[in-house]
Amino acid sequence: MDEIDKNILLHLQENARLSVTQLGKLVGLSTPAVNERVKKLEEKNIIDGYRAIINPENFNKPVTAFILYSNTNCRQFVEYCKEHPEVIECHRLAGQYNYLVKVLTNSVQSLETFIDESMAFGQPSTLIKLSSPVVYKAIK
Known part of the structure; x- marks a missing residue:
């Protein structure tokens, strides 16, 4: 290139x-x-696709959370994440936590419901987004 x-x-x-x-x-x-x-x-799959970037707040999803998981039911957890509509990203990690999940939801109550349900797969540690000083940067 x-x-x-x-x-x-x-x-x-x-x-x-x-x-x-x-x-x-x-x-x-x-x-x-x-x-x-x-x-x-x-x-060459350097360009992987083209997407519209949606503003979650204007799409009735004002609550963004990043949830770190320490779990042992990896396959079931991944399937759960793939099928859950509020999960928009799921990343496998090395270290203390083995997954990072990004959740968009319409309320703190629905986030709490998601966390309660997901506890069947392991222990979550939740971080709620307050603001995003850097939303996106191009890869150089």
């Missing part, structure tokens, strides 16, 4: 809705050349 590919990736991370023509102007390449490079980045 050269500097042009990195520049393409930087622009797409900031705005994935750029047209190939606009992207070409930004990186100094023709539309077909940029199109070919983007296709190669997709084929």
Whole structure:
């Protein structure tokens, strides 16, 4: 991957809705050349997909919690997380805790219900988000 590919990736991370023509102007390449490079980045799974970023507060999900788990029922816990609608991320960890789960919910009461249910899989330690000074940064 050269500097042009990195520049393409930087622009797409900031705005994935750029047209190939606009992207070409930004990186100094023709539309077909940029199109070919983007296709190669997709084929190599460097670009993994394109998504809309939803504001959870405007989607009636104002409570964000990060929950650390120490558990032994890993397979069942992962299935639980995959199927639970309020779990938007689940990460396997090394160290004192073996999972970090990000939960979006509409109230502290529903978060409490989630925590109570999830205790069947292990011991949670919950952190509730107050604010997000850095919401997203492009990978450079």
